[in-house]
Amino acid sequence: MSERVVVRDLGLVEYLPTWQTMQNFTANRVAETVDEIWLLEHQPVFTQGHHGNESHLLDTGDIPVVQVDRGGQVTYHGPGQLVVYLLLNIRRKKFGVRELVARMEASIVELLAGLGVEAYAKPDAPGVYVDEAKICSLGLRVRKGCSFHGLAFNLDMDLEPFNRINPCGYAGMAVTRLTNLADDIDREFVKGLLIEILVKRLGYIERANANSLEDIDVR
Numbered sequence: 413m414s415e416r417v418v419v420r421d422l423g424l425v426e427y428l429p430t431w432q433t434m435q436n437f438t439a440n441r442v443a444e445t446v447d448e449i450w451l452l453e454h455q456p457v458f459t460q461g462h463h464g465n466e467s468h469l470l471d472t473g474d475i476p477v478v479q480v481d482r483g484g485q486v487t488y489h490g491p492g493q494l495v496v497y498l499l500l501n502i503r504r505k506k507f508g509v510r511e512l513v514a515r516m517e518a519s520i521v522e523l524l525a526g527l528g529v530e531a532y533a534k535p536d537a538p539g540v541y542v543d544e545a546k547i548c549s550l551g552l553r554v555r556k557g558c559s560f561h562g563l564a565f566n567l568d569m570d571l572e573p574f575n576r577i578n579p580c581g582y583a584g585m586a587v588t589r590l591t592n593l594a595d596d597i598d599r600e601f602v603k604g605l606l607i608e609i610l611v612k613r614l615g616y617i618e619r620a621n622a623n624s625l626e627d628i629d630v631r
Contacts, residue, residue, distance in 0.1 A: 414447075414501070414504045414505050414615075415615070415616055415617040415618055416446050416447070416616065416617075416618045416619075416620070417446065417447045417448065417449055417611060417614070417616040417618070417619055417620075418446055418447070418448045418449070418619075418620045418621075418622060419448075419449045419450075419451065419607055419611065419619055419620070419621050419622070420448060420449070420450045420451065420621075420622045420623065420624070420625065421451050421452070421603070421621070421622075421623055422450055422451065422452040422623070422624065422625065423452060423453065423623075424452070424453045424454070424455065424491060425452050425453070425454060425455070426454070426455050427454045427455065427457040427459065427478055427489065428478065430450075430452065430454070430497075431478070431480060433625055433628075434450075434497060434499065434560045434561070435481070435560070437499055437560070437628060438499060438555055438556075438558050438560045439555070441499075441501070441558060443501075443504070445501070447499060447500045447501055447505075447616075448499040448500075448628075449496060449497070449498055449499070449500075449607065449610065449611070450495075450496070450497040450499070450562075451494065451495070451496055451603060451606075451607060452495050452497070453489075453490075453491050453492065453493060453494065453495060454489035454490065454491075454493070454495060455490070455491070456475045456476075456488075456489070456490040456491070456573065457475065457476055457477075457478055457488070457489050457490070458472055458475055458476070458477045458478070458486055458487070458488050458489075458573070458576075458577060459477075459478050459479075459480045459482075459486065459487055459489065459551075460477060460478070460479050460480065460485070460486045461480065461482050461483050461484040461485055461486070461551060462479070462480065462481050462482065462483070463483070464479070464484070464485045464486055464581075465485065465581065467578075468485050468486045468577055468578040468581050468583075469486055469576075469577055470575075470576050470577055470578065471576045472576050472577070473576060475488075475573055475576070480561075481553050482551040482552060482553045482561040483551055483552060483553065484538075484549075484550075484551040484580060484581070485578070485580050485581030486577045486578070486579070486580070486581070487549050487551070487564065487577075487579060487580060488573045488574055488576075488577065488579070489564060490569050490570060490573060491569060491570075492566075492567055492568040492569030492570065492589070493564050493565065493566050493567060493569040494564070494565045494567050494602070494603060494606065495562065495563070495564045495565075496562045496563050496564075496565070496606070496607075496610065497560060497561060497562040498512070498516070498552075498559050498560070498561075498562040498563075498610075498614075499558070499559065499560050500512070500558065500559045500614070501557060501558050502554065502557060502558065502559050503556075503557030503558070504557070505614075505615065509552065509554055509559075512552070512559060513538055513550060513552070514533075515613045515614060516550055516562070516563050516610075517533035517538070517539070517540055517548075517550070518533075518613060519606070519609045519610045519613045520540040520547075520548045520563070520565060520606075521533065521540060522609050522613075523565075523602070523605055523606050523609055524540070524542070524547070524590075524593075526605065527590070527594050527597070527602070528594055529542060529590070529593045529594055530542070531547065537580070537582070538550045539580065540565075542588055542593060543588075544586060545586035545587060545588035546579060546580070546585060546586065546587050546588070547565065547566050547587075547588050547589065547590065547593075548563055548564065548565045548566065549563065549564045549579075549580060550562070550563050550564075551563075551564075565590075565606065566587065566588065566589035566590065567589060567590050567591065567597070567599065567602060568589060568590065568591040568597065568599070569589055571587055571588075571589060574587045590602070
């Protein structure tokens with residue numbers, strides 16, 4: 413089972429029901445449940461980690477704020493940002509949380525290198541950066557050896573809402589997007605490449621694809 417994964421491309425979805433489905437999937441999965449990776453975009457929303465400090469919410473305006481159960485501080489999700497949720501049995505795969513984070517970061521660095529962009533991770537601030545500007549945020553929760561939440565990669569989104577917060581708890585942190593760094597970006601190509609790299613770096617051999625959450629089976 414640890415070599416199989418289901419990849420779901422869900423399109424543009426609301427945050428709350430997707431988060432609730434993640435929670436239910438994780439709570440109800442059993443030892444034999446196949447791991448899943450969900451690729452999607454969210455309608456505009458700020459999410460605040462469970463130990464988040466409200467002082468990092470500056471002027472959120474008409475964008476809702478959702479208190480969630482992942483680690484980290486506040487971030488923004490919106491159309492044009494590729495979000496990848498990793499619903500993995502990391503105990504079965506014999507990953508620690510730090511190793512999973514490192515593999516996620518390395519996947520984004522590899523993706524960007526393939527597009528001609530030099531990027532890097534920081535040991536003291538999870539995520540991926542280009543010239544000190546953050547292009548990918550990470551946030552995870554692990555329950556009974558299984559991860560959920562994941563990463564958010566800025567492809568061609570509107571970056572203005574990041575000015576309304578201290579991104580990831582850092583005042584004045586610069587944020588960037590792929591379309592600021594590379595020309596002629598094909599969204600579908602980037603999505604496909606990102607999933608291909610992640611699946612490989614996470615050690616999966618067999619992959620099934622889906623486009624909805626209707627057939628989830630946690631037995």
